[in-house]
Every structure is written in C-alpha cells, then in structure tokens.
Amino acid sequence: MEDNKPIVKVYKKFLEQEGYEVDVAYEGDEALEKIRGEELPDLILLDLVLPKVQGEEILKEMNDIGIIKKVPVIIISVKSDEENAKKCLETWGAKDYLIKSNWSLSALKKKIKTYLD
Numbered sequence: 301m302e303d304n305k306p307i308v309k310v311y312k313k314f315l316e317q318e319g320y321e322v323d324v325a326y327e328g329d330e331a332l333e334k335i336r337g338e339e340l341p342d343l344i345l346l347d348l349v350l351p352k353v354q355g356e357e358i359l360k361e362m363n364d365i366g367i368i369k370k371v372p373v374i375i376i377s378v379k380s381d382e383e384n385a386k387k388c389l390e391t392w393g394a395k396d397y398l399i400k401s402n403w404s405l406s407a408l409k410k411k412i413k414t415y416l417d
Contacts, residue, residue, distance in 0.1 A: 311345065314405050320412070328353025335362060340371050343415055345408075346394070348377040348384075359392040368393035372415040376400060376408075 305326065312322045323341065325331035328350040335344070335358070344362075348355035355375070362368045372395040375388050385397040396411055 310405070311408075314409075315412075318409055327351045328355065328358055331358050332361060335367055335371075336365075340367065342371070343412060344371055344373045346373050346375050348375060348379050348388075356388070356392075359388060359394060363392045372396075374398060374408075374411055374415070376403075 308324055308326070312324060315322050323334065325334050329352045331346070331350065332353060334341075346355050346358060350358075355377070359368070359373065359375075362371070362373065373393070375385070375394050375397045377384075377397070378400050379385075380399045380401075388394040388397055395415055398408070398411070
C-alpha cells in the first residue's frame with residue numbers, strides 16, 4: 301500500500317521477479333477495502349503517508365479487527381521518528397519498520413523472507 305506509483309512499479313517488478321504475487325493499493329480507502337476482503341494477503345507492505353486514509357489508521361483498524369495477528373505488516377515510511385516506529389510496532393502490532401531512505405530492495409527481500417518462511 302503505497303501512493304507513489306513509480307516506487308510501486310519498482311517494488312512490484314522486483315517482488316514479482318522474486319516469485320511473489322503482488323497486489324497494490326494506492327490510497328488508504330482502497331487498502332482498507334482490500335484488507336476487509338475475503339482473501340487475506342500473506343504479508344502487507346504499508347506506507348504511513350497515503351491519500352484519503354493514513355497508514356496509521358489502516359494499521360489501527362487491522363489491529364482492531366484482528367488481521368494484524370494473521371498477516372505480518374512491514375511499515376515502509378519516510379517518517380523516521382523513533383516514537384512513531386515504536387507505536388507502529390509495539391502498540392499496533394506491525395512486525396517491522398523500514399525508513400525509505402535507509403534500506404535497499406535486497407534488504408526488503410530479506411525482511412519479507414523472514415516473515416513468510
């Protein structure tokens with residue numbers, strides 16, 4: 301769930317080349333629809349800054365309806381403050397928090413494998 305379409309293209313292409321099936325939501329309301337759907341994904345990459353509904357609200361809703369216990373969430377955000385990361389991880393149940401400027405696609409692949417294997 302990411303609103304920056306060029307970044308999404310890169311993530312999607314990379315992850316599909318690694319053998320993953322990728323579904324995308326560009327806006328927060330679209331993301332909420334998808335997580336409320338019948339079929340849950342195996343893992344969610346969630347940006348905190350999204351149009352219409354912010355990532356924090358999505359994360360809170362996932363926690364409230366119990367999806368966070370079934371689906372690992374990796375936050376990928378430009379927000380680099382420690383307090384926000386702690387809230388996402390400890391309060392709302394995200395599994396990991398990556399700051400966009402501090403990681404690579406190979407690091408993302410490693411994180412994903414950690415939570416899917």
